[in-house]
Amino acid sequence: MEDHDVVVIGGDIAALTAGLVAARHGRDTLVLVPGVPGDHLANIELIEDFPGFPDGVAGYELCPAVQEQAASAGTQFAMEAAERLAADGADWLIETDAGRYRARAVIIAAGTHPQSLGVPGEERWQGKGLSHCASCDGPLFRGKTVAVVGGGDLALQEALTLAKHVAQVFLIDRHDTFSAQETYQRRILEQPNIGVQRRGVVEAILGDATITGIRLRDDASGETTDVAVDGLFVYVGEDPNTAFADGLLPLDATGRIPTDALMRTALPGVFAAGDVRQGAVGLAAAAAGDGAVAAVAAHRHLLEREQQNTAA
Template sequence: MTDHNYDVVIAGAGIAGLTAGLLSARAGRRTRVLTGPALGGHLLSIEHIDGYPGFPDGIAGYDLCPIVQEQAVAAGAEFGATSVTSLAAHEGRWRVTTGEGELRAGVVVVATGTTSKALGIPGEARLRGKGVSHCASCDGPLLRSRAVGVVGGGDSALQEALTLARFASRVIVLHRGTTLSAQAAYRERLRDHQNLEVRTSTVVEEMLGDTVLTGVRTRTTTDGTETDLELAGLFVYVGLTPDTAWLNGTLDLDSSGGIPTDDAMRSRLPGLFAAGTVRSGSVGRAASAAGDGATAAVAADRYLSDGAWRV
């Protein structure tokens, strides 16, 4: 019979959860990593991770994450392809309810990351997956030589626009603000692509098309002009929401839904840690998420050794 008792259960297998799994298993703790819907998380769909140590030319998330998983498995971590649906404290340990039954753990590390925000405009729900996407490297190649739009003005939007410029005939970045907030390196790279255009002060009001996206209706905020643009794809990067709804009041969250922690990734509840972008104040980079995972695993090991929770 399977033993469902673990030292450490990790909810999430993005780079934060994978790194926490690796270090926890290396510390000799019986560790289970629950992957949720996507082993690799957001990185899985990123073709070129910028700024990750050790890879000066970038690396694809779908190459990096399986390597870290293999490393974690070699160290003894067990993986389960299921989601955590709730947590409850019970006699100094955690009861972890998953899609495949209940586990018990001395420590839980929440590394469930974020979900891309929707625009919440007419046509969006109907056309999601039918031209409306949050993943340029997944859906960009299907739109080769077509015109596509990108909504947003931050790092993610520009990085994905640069990926799309390799496939699409034309990429139009639609940004509601007057200036792009993305880092200078991305703004400078826009100039290398003649098929890439930026329209600021532009709001997307409606997605058009019955069964597939055929275009969008935009409004210019300066003078209210409405324009219909013909587009075969629209990629939306207008922010991220921490994946914490499933915690359902187990602990207090910040106003954005993130989990407040101290420097050791400890939440306010004994034995409950958070790592990566699900955490309040995360800087949102892959390297910082991996660092959070490592810190949580080391702090969890100490907690399991001395039982103390000094926040």
């Protein structure tokens, strides 16, 4: 079993920043990530609200740069998914799909995964017209019609990305008003190939081998109609990746991890950063900030332990 000062669970912007800052504080730091670091952000074509990039930055450029910076500072990486986190005296044990690690402090930055719409048989359409990633799958629908479901930043941003690839985007939100940033709302209304349906609810996905349409209820009129679409992109919320800490950490009603302002959880030596924590705002810059705070707090926690050990 390997021992580390700090083990970071997750491999995107919060985790990479935590790894960078912990290593720069001289801590032996390991980042555990199931695939390629930056896997989540890599799918975002253009991030326009990350400071320092006036023309925006592609997700697939931002994360490798942070990973390189973290690796230069001494951060180690293992391409493994955390499966269980458990206490080991004052330390923590992390079991992965490939090994076991002991950490004196743990930073959980495992982010989120997309929520499903909740319509019957939805899973069977994944990869057959149903997607959560415009830049990955948008080009497959060139010249076709797609529906986007959701009214937040992600939905509107992804609808704008899709509008570059497809003939027509049909944006469906169940509310009267979008919750997305004003900038995206304005661009949506200016985009000629995006149509908007407010108070719309997708009741069923239609098709045979692939999606051919959706059954849509208009909540304002109560009418239900079948709308022909070739693809369906869903952004109705995100669920946190916290299964490995099940039963160990108190979670809020959405499964997110409550922290204080220093990213400390209810467990001493366990910190949470980024979209996995309660109150996260869902912005890459905020997740990076959380990662930095968590790393400094983990370093201070270890300093305190070291001082106590010296005094004893």
